[in-house]
Amino acid sequence: MNKGQSVLFGIDDSDFARQALSEIGGLLKKNENLKITVFHGVAEPDFSAFLESIGEEPRALEKYRERWDLKARTVLEQAEEVLAESGFDPGKTSTVLDKKCGDPADAMLKAADNEGIETIAVSRWGKSTISRKLIGSVTYRLVQSADDLALWVIDPRICSNNVLIGLVGAPISQRVVDYTVRYFSHLKESKFTFFHVIPPIPPQYWSSEDIKDMEEDEKHEKIARWLKEYTDKVKATADDAKQKLVAAGVPERNVVFRFQPQQKGIARDILLELEQGNHGILVIGRRGYKDIREFGLGSKANKVLLSGRAFVICLVN
CATH class of the missing domain: 3.40.50.620 (HUPs)
Structure with missing residues (x-):
């Protein structure tokens, strides 16, 4: 896969992002040389604070970790389903989960660099976007900082x-x-x-x-x-x-x-x-x-x- 033939799509758990991903899947499904990597980043919760609240219940902490991990992976599984339903070849889809993601924009830039990808794609809006904003905060930061990459900003329709x-x-x-x-x-x-x-x-x-x-x-x-x-x-x-x-x-x-x-x-x-x-x-x-x-x-x-x-x-x- 040559550099420039892959897109890193950053997704969160929002309908906006899934709709935008569906649009991109339909748009690119006939491009035989292109691969889509779906990125999802989550900040690791403070497990020590949770442990203090439950006392000496290590199994409860383990279950909490499992639920947290499952929720993060579910976002990527849903994204893969969305791409498949759009007609994009599942064999050309991969995922990246960053479980210690402090800054999604910075994490996507690093992931694109690690994978040799020159294009990042994001929805215009995300889960935390306030309705009056023109674009979401992660999209805003990528527009500011993705100087060495191509960037796609996608409307849900x-x-x-x-x-x-x-x-x-x-x-x-x-x-x-x-x-x-x-x-x-x-x-x-x-x-x-x-x-x-x-x-x-x-x-x-x-x-x-x-x-x-x-x-x-x-x-x-x-x-x-x-x-x-x-x-x-x-x-x-x-x-x-x-x-x-x-x-x-x-x-x-x-x-x-x-x-x-x-x-x-x-x-x-x-x-x-x-x-x-x-x-x-x-x-x-x-x-x-x-x-x-x-x-x-x-x-x-x-x-x-x-x-x-x-x-x-x-x-x-």
Whole structure:
């Protein structure tokens, strides 16, 4: 199993997590090269305090340990059943139980590193999520700290298996393309849309000395060249992506490009395309040109993560 062909799914004892796992199982069941490892972490209770409360009853402590262990294992057994019911091959499912888990986010990062897994997946919400929160606390910490891994944040219900791939004029786009091909090219019936929002010309471009001294016609020519170079770079990435998807068996008619000028803002334009285009999977880079560390993400990815619903967002490094 090559690195990048496995997903570590972190689960707790919540309906949100089981529903998200079912969605992922159904999404990935036809990917013959991919394995899912389900991780569950629990903090070991203070058995010494329990022993003090029951006195000299060692058998009672043993029974308490057994019940605690059974409850933890039951979460993983239920997860395996959920995956099997979704159609995912049980032979490609494994489990990891961490019985001394102080911080689930940190434990998942370590487990992924130990297993050679590059992708962590979690439900948007967990058992302890307060309803008014946009995402759960473990998901929040993973978004902040999973800098070296791809991270999937999954809604309990995914509206479709159509894939929206966000492209920018930066090297991260090539990694986004390659990741999309490896993980989602088995979705032969899905529509793959490569989407690029053309940003406004940077303000510093207008204030440069070269531009200031130019005649209006020269300015327009220079701006036109800049836009062409910019869009050609993105178009080359998109053309390469199309070739790779078609080579992987995706029908050419199912691969489309959408390039448009910025309208309401890049993040809001992506969200609008998600909704109007009936895309259930969004693959974007964690950061674009700017290394803005808001919430561990670039600002645009951050806004999309917090505002989107009924989809899987795949954040690629």
